Amino acid sequence: MAPATQFEVAQPPNDAISALVFAPDAPNRLLVSSWDKNVYLYEVVDGAEEANLVKTYEHRAPVLDVCFGANQGEAFTAGLDRLVKRIDLVTGEQTILSKHNEAVRCVVYSPKQSILISASWDSTLHIHSTDPSSSQQHLTIQLPGKPHALAASPSKVVVAMTARLVHIYDLPTIATALASSSAATISPWQQRESSLKFLTRAVSCMPNDAGYATSSIEGRVAVEWFEDTAESQARKYAFKCHRQALPDDEGGGDIVYPVNALAFHPVHGTFASGGGDGTVALWDAEAKRRMRQYQKFPDSVAAVGFSSNGKYLAIGVCPGFETGMENYSGEGRTKLFIRELSETEAKGKGSK
Amino acid sequence: MGKKKRGHPDVEELLARPWCYYCERDFEDLKLLISHQKAKHFKCDRCGKRLNTAGGLSVHMNQVHKESLNSVENALPNRQGLDIEIFGMEGVPEDIVQQHNQRIITNFYTAQAERHAATGNPPPGQSGGQGPAKKIKIESSNEIKKRLAEHRAKVAAQKAAAANGTAIPSPVDGQSPGQGASPFPPPQTGFPYPPPGAAGAPPFPPAQAYAPPFPSGPSPPPGAPGAFNLPARPPTNTAPASNLPQRPPYFYNGSGAPPSGYPGNASTVDELVASAARQGDDIDQMIRMAEAGIKPAGKNGAAEEAGGEKKTKKDKEKNMRMVYADTEISPEEKMALLSRYSYIPQE
Structure with a gap:
């Protein structure tokens, strides 16, 4: 069994990390988007405990999200410049796909349907077809609130918004609507209220298409299932995490950190959460157990991601934005860690 | 026998209490x-x-x-x-249990003697006869605590004085009445009670008085007819440091408790205990309240009565401090407003 090792990437982004993602078809390729207006492409070297910076892609404004496209040569970004862009990772060529009226918060790509969905603070989703043969521009879906997190499973897209709204869209339906270019026919497959009382921070879908997990600013994670039967809905649960008990001479109670990041393990179906307390925990969604909690990182965990083969766990660390901060800067304190997991490290025991 | 109207538990009750x-x-x-x-x-x-x-x-x-x-x-x-x-x-361990019980017993009799002296009442079973009985003075627990605090302050002051080398033979009257005035020996000592402030009592043979702290075996009770053929040490803290050799710390073998008269020593133990417990845990606080039979005032009462095991959900929510608390606007939106990240569209 390969030992679990962890190392720090030598050339991290210069400012806070907004998102990180491994390529679906290349387990060693990692994209990181940063508030320093750049997107970084890294290549993890197997067995060498290092990751090389391959290329950076500069934007005109801080980049809030990044995702891979159909293969490791293509990526999409969302940023404060209100643009949704396609980036050719080989040539560095950037193409504008659409323009929102406000900053674009998230992008997500569905390889099965060749659809790119972007979510913006102008309370819209833009649906783009990435099929080059399609001349179709994009469809706009109006949302009832500002989106804060977006995640796709093989057949569903989950949009988490303000006011605890969660809309789930069916991807095949979207694809059909896109083909006939009628945005009017797209309505949410399900409309839910978040199980969490506070602002949703992150969403991640189970790789087996069964459900998703959400996290909130109030140190809590909820696990829910898509299937809309009473039985399935009764299975949903939420739990507290990423909290720190205060010493009693300070009045006791807990310091509650936001859970900034969630990522499901592509093979084992367990998931990792990263919180403002600087820890990353691995959870077994089936058995409702915490499997592991790693040693504290020096700052808040902003993003986590598993490689497509589940071998690596990337952890983006930078100061967390906390209430009342007026001169926030992630400069100098932004770090990127890669953890090489041992074979059984992220494997759940299954429900009993 | 029979009547237990006083608020003081008896020794058996005290000894039966579980302790940490x-x-x-x-x-x-x-x-x-x-x-x-x-x-x-x-x-x-x-x-x-x-x-x-x-x-x-x-x-x-x-x-x-x-x-x-x-x-x-x-x-x-x-x-x-x-x-x-x-x-x-x-x-x-058995020896620790012994030590603990001994401390409880000693404290009990000290407290009892103090009470008797304070009220002027003879202990049960002995009729007074020295003048008219004093009016029973009922002290509230606060008053008792206050007096205890005064007593400890005095002990501490004495210790400090002793440490400075200025052994002040304190007047007997200044002592807690339990020490000087009580004519009744604490029952556990099988020896005649030496006159109060008996500075002239036969000095302890130094060799024995400076015996090393007891090994961790079962310790004899203080003043018990133990290995040394010693007259009972007066259980007062008036023993002038100049005259009487110091006793080695009794309870905490090797803990380095400052040598002092016996009750002073006991209070040192108390202080140790108190300081260990001082980081006022709220669970501890609740346990304390539960012990005292105090129902926590107001809103959260019912839940806390459970013995400090569980707080209500509400209570916990109240206690928590969120690092980021805006429930409408995400951290990213706030960051986007900062000048260092702001984007001005070129239009």
Whole structure:
């Protein structure tokens, strides 16, 4: 069994990390988007405990999200410049796909349907077809609130918004609507209220298409299932995490950190959460157990991601934005860690 | 016999109380003791998990946090060891039990003597006859506490004075009345009670008086007809340092408790205990309240009565401090407004 090792990437982004993602078809390729207006492409070297910076892609404004496209040569970004862009990772060529009226918060790509969905603070989703043969521009879906997190499973897209709204869209339906270019026919497959009382921070879908997990600013994670039967809905649960008990001479109670990041393990179906307390925990969604909690990182965990083969766990660390901060800067304190997991490290025991 | 109208429990009751090996606190019942131990001594400082034993905590630290536990938290200095497995009252070494019981007994009689002296009442079973009985003065617990505090302050002052080398033979009258005025010997000493302030009492043979602290075997009770053929040491703290050799610290072998007269020593133990418990745990606080039979005033009362085990959800929410608390606007939106990140569209 390969030992679990962890190392720090030598050339991290210069400012806070907004998102990180491994390529679906290349387990060693990692994209990181940063508030320093750049997107970084890294290549993890197997067995060498290092990751090389391959290329950076500069934007005109801080980049809030990044995702891979159909293969490791293509990526999409969302940023404060209100643009949704396609980036050719080989040539560095950037193409504008659409323009929102406000900053674009998230992008997500569905390889099965060749659809790119972007979510913006102008309370819209833009649906783009990435099929080059399609001349179709994009469809706009109006949302009832500002989106804060977006995640796709093989057949569903989950949009988490303000006011605890969660809309789930069916991807095949979207694809059909896109083909006939009628945005009017797209309505949410399900409309839910978040199980969490506070602002949703992150969403991640189970790789087996069964459900998703959400996290909130109030140190809590909820696990829910898509299937809309009473039985399935009764299975949903939420739990507290990423909290720190205060010493009693300070009045006791807990310091509650936001859970900034969630990522499901592509093979084992367990998931990792990263919180403002600087820890990353691995959870077994089936058995409702915490499997592991790693040693504290020096700052808040902003993003986590598993490689497509589940071998690596990337952890983006930078100061967390906390209430009342007026001169926030992630400069100098932004770090990127890669953890090489041992074979059984992220494997759940299954429900009993 | 029979009447127990006074608010003071008797020795048997005191001795029956479960107490904590690590900090010498005693509790109303075993449940409270166990929850105290889990909260104060067996709680993981990394994740807050409460284990049942020190060994359990050690294994937990090892497996979960890959760290090793060296000592039990909040324990008295010589009781931090992990080698003894304690759960509630189980596993406490016999000699420690003896020491504890001895302390309880001594404290009890000291307190009783003080009470008798204060009220002027003879102890039960002995008729007074020295003048008219004083009016019974009923002290509230606050007054008692206040007096206790005064007493301790005095003891401390004396100790300080002794430490400075200026042995002040304090006037007998200045002492807590229990020491000087009570004509009744504490029953556990089988010796005649020497006259109060007996500075002229036969000095202790130095060789014996400076005997090393008792080994960890069962310790004889103070003043018991033990190995030394000594006259009973007057259980007063008036013993002038100049005249009487200091006794080695009695209760805490090798703990380095400052040598002083006996009651002073006891109060040192109390202080140790108090200081160990001082980091006012709210669980502790609740246990204390539960012990005292005080119903927490107001809103959260019902839940806390449960013995400090559970707080209501509401209570916890109240206590929590969120690092980021805006429920409408995400951190990213706020960051986007900062000048260092702001984007001005070129239009």
